Every structure is written in C-alpha cells, then in structure tokens.
Amino acid sequence: MLKPLVIAGRAIRSRLFLGTGKFSSSAVMARALEASGAEIVTVALRRVEFDNPQDDVIAHIDQRKYLLLPNTSGARDAEEAVRIAKLARAASGWNWLKLEVTPEPNYLLPDPVETLKAAEILIKEGFIVLPYINADPVLAKRLQEAGCAAVMPLGSPIGSGRGIKTADQIRIIIQQATVPVVVDAGLGLPSHLCQAFELGADAVLVNTAVAAAQDPVQMAGSFKLAVEASLAGLEAGPMSEGEAASASSPLTGFLR
C-alpha cells in the first residue's frame, strides 16, 4: 500500500491537483474539477477589472470541498511574490501558497534565487509554502531545509504539454526528498501523469492539459483514471526491467 499523501500535516485524498486557469467558462471549470476528483485547486490573484465584470471562477469552487492553493503567478522577484502572497492570504482566508516566481515570460521558468529568498520570508510569516521550481535537486533540498511543505519540480515549461523532460533530475529529487514531491507544469497527456507516478512522484498538478483539451471534462476524467491506474500498477509490484530478453513462452518442446 502506498502511504497516504500528507502535506503540512493534512491528509490529501487526491494525488491530482488541478489548476483553474484558461477554461472557456467557470461552468466548464467546475464540471472538470468534479470529474477530476481533485481536492487541491490552484487559483491566482489579480486586479479587479472595473469595466469588464468577469466570470467569477472562485464562486464556482466550494471551499468546503476543495482546498484552495493560491499562486503568486505574476511575481518577478521575491518582493512581488511576498506581496501577492499576503494579498492571496487575505483573499482566501488561509495560509497555503504555491510560490511561483517567474521573471521571464517566454519560458516562465522559476527563478531559483528569488524563490528561495521568498520561501524563507513567507515561512517566517506563517505560510505553508509549496514552491514551484525547476527540477534542481540542490534547490529542492535547500527549500525543504527552509521548511517548505512540498516541492513542485516542473516536467517542462508551463502550458507547453511537452511532458516530463526532467525525469532524471526528478528521480534524484524524489530519492532525496523529505517532503512530498508534486510534478507541476508541462504535463499534457495521461501517459505523462503515469510517468510522474512511476518515477515516484507523490502528486501531479495539471491545468492547461485539461483546460485546453477539446473536452476538458472528459480529459479531467481520464486524468483521474490515469492517476488510479498508476497507483494501482505501483501497488501491484511491477516487474523489474532487464537488459536482455526473458522468454515469455516455454523454452522446451520446440518443433525441431
């Protein structure tokens, strides 16, 4: 039996975390969320637009059922991340945070220096910090030592759907981790999720993969199945990988 997923002392029943951005409507997002079986749901913090009243995504997320994980997307350095974090805490009413510091808009890769700086400040301020990072095992260790509740290494750039391009590094992170490892960013297909779990990840976070699918609700459902299949397969004790062949049919009684 895989041990249950516990983050910051809280048991999390679904290993699929879902982002709520880029959906064509709040209604579709809500149905996809339901189909995904996710418990942890990310959201962002932005200015209210006065002339353009938008579909209120948050109103469609029942906070008794789902655990909000606000992100600091938009932050280009630690100072901006800390400011967004505090606003997000005031808005969500609680202290869980996805720390995301991405100064460069083309690849949206997380800044390791600013992320560590912000994490240390935010942990002192009482936040439960889940940092989004490149798959850097040394950085992951430093963030855990600083007190982060999990680490979230990327598979490939946000929204790229390229899958896991950082497998070896993620494997090292998982081997050395003392907190849950959530593969976050770049996942696009059910097979990508399976690969994450087969590497040993504790959870995965997807957003574009669901929101940008032609049928987001069906895709969310298939991701739920992918997670279940991965976990069931791992619990079944998979065969080991060999270098050479190992015949599947008998080696005796040949017609010769």
Place this chain on the structure above:
Amino acid sequence: MLSNDEIMKIKLNGKGAETAWGCTITDLLKMHALLGKPLVVELNGVIMKKELYDEIKLAEGDTLEIVRLVGGG
C-alpha cells in the same frame, strides 16, 4: 457635478482616478458595484481589514489596489 475643491486624485488599480473628498473605502466599492464581493483592498501598500472599510477616508495621492482570486494554474 463636483467642484474642483471636492475632487481628489488617487491611483486605483494602476490608473489615475478621481473621488470625492471624504470618500471611504466602502463608498468607493459602492461606486464600482463591488460592495460585498469577495476581494481585498490594499491602500498605500497596506492590506485593509474589512471592518475598517466604513471608517478609512481616502486622501489625495492615495494608491489603492482592489484585487481578487481568479482562475490560475
């Protein structure tokens, strides 16, 4: 029409805006049909407690940010 004596210039969500003298945060939210909506108000870099919205009067040159949670990854 308010006279020039009665108007204050503030910065609201990154843009210049005008409000009446003595305008409270509650008044401003009402003006934009935002009262009662889930949002956070930051005045001059400080997050305002909801209990103070009726009491805090805005001043000339104030910088306000009105933010909320939205969909995101």
